[in-house]
Amino acid sequence: MLEVLNLSLSVSIQGNRVDAVSGVSLALEAGRVLGLVGESGCGKSLTAQAILRLGEFQGVAKSSGDILIDGESLFTMSDERLRRTRGGRIAMIFQEPMTALNPVFSIGSQIIEVIRLHLDMDKQQARQRAIDLLLDVGMQDAEQILKQYPDSLSGGMRQRVLIAMAMAADPDYIIADEPTTALDVSVQKRIIALLLNLQKKRGLGLLLVTHDFGLVAEMCDDVAVMYAGQIVESGPVKEIFDHPAHPYTRALMGCRPEVSETGGALAVIAGQVPPPGQWPCGCHFAPRCSGADELCSATVAADVWRDHSHIARCVHVGSK
Numbered sequence: 618m619l620e621v622l623n624l625s626l627s628v629s630i631q632g633n634r635v636d637a638v639s640g641v642s643l644a645l646e647a648g649r650v651l652g653l654v655g656e657s658g659c660g661k662s663l664t665a666q667a668i669l670r671l672g673e674f675q676g677v678a679k680s681s682g683d684i685l686i687d688g689e690s691l692f693t694m695s696d697e698r699l700r701r702t703r704g705g706r707i708a709m710i711f712q713e714p715m716t717a718l719n720p721v722f723s724i725g726s727q728i729i730e731v732i733r734l735h736l737d738m739d740k741q742q743a744r745q746r747a748i749d750l751l752l753d754v755g756m757q758d759a760e761q762i763l764k765q766y767p768d769s770l771s772g773g774m775r776q777r778v779l780i781a782m783a784m785a786a787d788p789d790y791i792i793a794d795e796p797t798t799a800l801d802v803s804v805q806k807r808i809i810a811l812l813l814n815l816q817k818k819r820g821l822g823l824l825l826v827t828h829d830f831g832l833v834a835e836m837c838d839d840v841a842v843m844y845a846g847q848i849v850e851s852g853p854v855k856e857i858f859d860h861p862a863h864p865y866t867r868a869l870m871g872c873r874p875e876v877s878e879t880g881g882a883l884a885v886i887a888g889q890v891p892p893p894g895q896w897p898c899g900c901h902f903a904p905r906c907s908g909a910d911e912l913c914s915a916t917v918a919a920d921v922w923r924d925h926s927h928i929a930r931c932v933h934v935g936s937k
C-alpha cells in the first residue's frame with residue numbers, strides 16, 4: 618500500500634514560503650488505479666512528485682505529513698534505500714517523454730541502465746529484458762528500437778519507451794502524470810489501453826494524474842478530486858459518478874465533452890484556480906461556486922463521510 622498521509626508541501630513564491638498542497642491524504646493499493654483529478658494548478662503534479670521526493674530539487678519542501686510505502690516512511694529512509702525505491706518499487710511516467718529521455722543516449726542504453734541499476738543482471742541479460750519490455754509495450758521491432766535515439770521516434774513511440782522503462786525493474790506502483798497529454802487523440806487511446814493492460818497483467822497500483830474526468834471514468838477504480846491544494850472529494854469512481862457531492866466535482870464532470878450542454882464544445886468553470894498564497898478563507902472553491910453562501914467563506918469544511926469510502930469536503934454536504 619502506498620499512503621500519502623495529511624501531506625502539506627510548501628513552495629517559495631517571491632521569497633516567501635507558502636503552502637501549495639495542504640493536508641492531502643491518498644491511499645493506493647496494489648492492483649488498483651487511483652485517479653488524481655483537477656484543473657491545472659491545483660497541486661496534482663506537486664503531490665505526485667512528492668511520492669518520489671522529486672519536488673525537493675525545485676525547492677518544494679514538506680511542511681507536514683508523511684508518505685508511506687508498505688508502512689515505511691519515504692522521508693526517513695536512507696539515501697540508498699530511497700534510490701532503490703525510486704524506479705525499483707515506485708516508477709514514474711512523465712507527460713513529456715522528451716524531458717525524461719536523454720537525447721544523446723540510445724534507447725537501448727537508457728533502458729539497460731535502469732534495468733542494471735535495479736536488477737542483478739549482466740549486460741546480455743539486461744539487453745534481453747529490454748527487448749522483452751519493448752515487445753510488451755507493443756514495439757515489434759524491439760532490436761532495431763534499441764539502437765535508435767529518442768528524437769528519431771514519434772511522440773507515441775517515445776511514450777511507449779517510457780512505459781517500458783517504468784516497468785524495467787518490476788515496480789509495485791506507477792505514478793503517471795498526464796501520460797498522454799502531449800499526444801494525438803488516437804495515440805492517446807492506444808497508450809491508455811496499453812497502460813491499463815500492463816497494470817492489470819502485473820497487478821500494479823497506478824496513480825493517474827489527469828485533468829480529464831472522462832479518462833478517470835475509463836481507467837480508474839478510485840478517484841481523488843483536487844482543488845487549490847486540497848482533496849475536496851474522494852471515493853470509488855462509480856460512487857462518485859453516480860453521486861457527486863462536492864460542487865467542484867460536479868463542475869469538473871460537466872466539463873466532459875459527452876455531457877457538455879454546449880453542443881460538444883467543452884464547458885469551462887468560470888474563474889481560475891487561485892495560486893498558492895492566494896487561497897481564500899474557508900472553502901477554496903467558494904468564489905467560483907454558484908451555491909456558495911457566507912457560511913462557505915467563513916468555515917473550513919471538515920471531511921464528511923457520505924459512505925464508508927466516499928468523502929466530500931463541503932459545508933453543505935450532509936452524510937448519506
Ligand SMILES: Nc1ncnc2c1ncn2[C@@H]1O[C@H](COP(=O)(O)OP(=O)(O)OP(=O)(O)O)[C@@H](O)[C@H]1O
Pocket residue numbers: 628629630637655656657658659660661662663664675676677828892893
Ligand atoms: N517549484 C515550485 N515553486 C513555486 N511554485 C510552484 C512550484 N511548483 C509548482 N508551483 C505552483 O504550485 C501550484 C500547483 O502546481 P502543480 O504543478 O502541482 O499543479 P497541477 O495541478 O499539476 O497543474 P498542471 O496540470 O498544470 O501541471 C501552481 O500554482 C504552480 O505554479
